[in-house]
Amino acid sequence: MVLLNGIYDAALMLYALSLLFYFSDCLRRSPSGKRLGTGLLAVVAVLQGVGLGIRFAQEAGLPIFTPYDFLFWFSFSIVLISLVVAYRRKGEFTVLLLSVAGFSAFLLNRVWLTAVDHSLQSWSAVHGWLAMHIILANLSFAALTLGTVFAILYLFLHNRLKGKQWNDRLRRLPSLETLNKYSYISILVGTPLLMGSLIVAGISIVIEGRLPLLQDLKVLSTLIGLGIYICYLILKISSRRSGVIMARFALGGYGFIILNFLLNSWSELHRWNGE
DSSP states (O other), rough: OHHHHHHHHHHHHHHHHHHHHHHHHHHSSHHHHHHHHHHHHHHHHHHHHHHHHHHHHTTTTTOOHHHHHHHHHHHHHHHHHHEEEEEEHTOOHHHHHHHHHHHHHHHHHHOOOOOOOOOOOOGGGGGGHHHHHHHHHHHHHHHHHHHHHHHHHHHHHHHHHHHTTTOOOHHHOOOOHHHHHHHHHHHHHHHHHHHHHHHHHHHHHHHHHHHGGOOOHHHHHHHHHHHHHHHHHHHHHHSSSSHHHHHHHHHHHHHHHHHHHHHGGGGGGTTOOOO
């Protein structure tokens, strides 16, 4: 565990440096700063991969059943997505916001959570279903985060253009049409994953005969968030709303996703300690 914590601390420090280099580049164009930031981001991905390998050896299996591991996988996914976006034109601001999200999750992990195992004795009959539920939830979280970042950039650019506040920084952003399109694609990927995660969770509850858990606060809030995203997709396909309204829909849905994670402490669904 000492080795693992050392690797994570090194990754956290390098992640912070990468974030600073990208922030500097976004404030004032700095190709060398961007290259350094991207390079550090790649090293962070390697260190996180090593950390995951150590956790895999410790758990003798896929480490996903604790909030600690969930947030770590999320941060790792965001780093990988950021590296892909970093090599696309006009991706600096996207990488910056993604890095803020990934770094925040990683920092939260280090100062708040610990890699304490959860006993799954009371869920032994649906261990595989729970694993699938968590994996789908994590992937949907990453995809919806990306969609939210594009929505934030859309609103930012729209407000600047509306106020005729054009400058060199705005030239480095993708067009409104591109941001709207990318946000839609990300949410189009994330929503079915979120729906699949809920379906798998429902199946595991039914198999275990714990039907009262279907009324759990976390389940209900997830359904509300999913409903917002489904409305987003329906309105998007029908082209009945402006890009600004669609971006606000994306932010509203993501707000419920964040709320879901915060509700873990009050949720009976995620108390996998046999109580």
